[in-house]
Structures are given as C-alpha cells and as structure tokens.
Amino acid sequence: LEDIRKLAKVFDRLLEQGHTLVLIEHNLDVIKLADWVIDLGPEGGIGGGLVVAMGRPEEIVLAEDSHTGRWLAPLLERKVAPPAPRVLSMVSEPSPFPAQLAL
Secondary structure: OHHHHHHHHHHHHHHHOOOOOOOOOOOHHHHOOOOOEEEEEOOOHHHOOEEEEEEOHHHHOOOOOOHHHHHHHHHHOOOOOOOOOOOOEOOOOOOOOOOOOOO
C-alpha cells in the first residue's frame, strides 16, 4: 500500500502542474483515486472490449455489468463523505474498433 501512496503523491504533483494523466490500471487502490474511469469488459479477451461503464469510481459501482464495480464497492464504502450524485453514463453498444488488431 505504501507504493500506492507514493504513486498518488506523484500523480497529485503532475496534476497540480496542469498535466493530464491517463492510466491503464487494474489495482483497485489506484482506481478508487481516479477522477474518471472507463471500464472495459465485461470479460477479458474475446469476451471483452466493450465499454461497460464510465464515470467516477462511485458511479462505476452502480453499473450492473461491471466486475470492477463489484470489487471496488467495498473499498468505497470506507469513505466518510459520499460525493454529490451524478448521472451514470453507460454505453451498451459495441465499440467501433475490431475485437483483435493484427500488427
């Protein structure tokens, strides 16, 4: 958990300097710190590639098809003050990108 704290401090400094951060992350302790999450799935490989949910971490836990949301929910329950409610953005259409890219 100490490595996550160090990363979070570095991220905060970069953001304070006006940088934008885009992370591809599976660690729930990092995901819960995000301003915005794009959850791809619902499974990996051929069973994935769709946008299952988009929003703040507190919104991702409300998405029924989000495995990330199910695992993230207990971590967010430990927060003291809940965020202001926002509308959950869900995309249920397949991505226009091919499921597999050949290079």
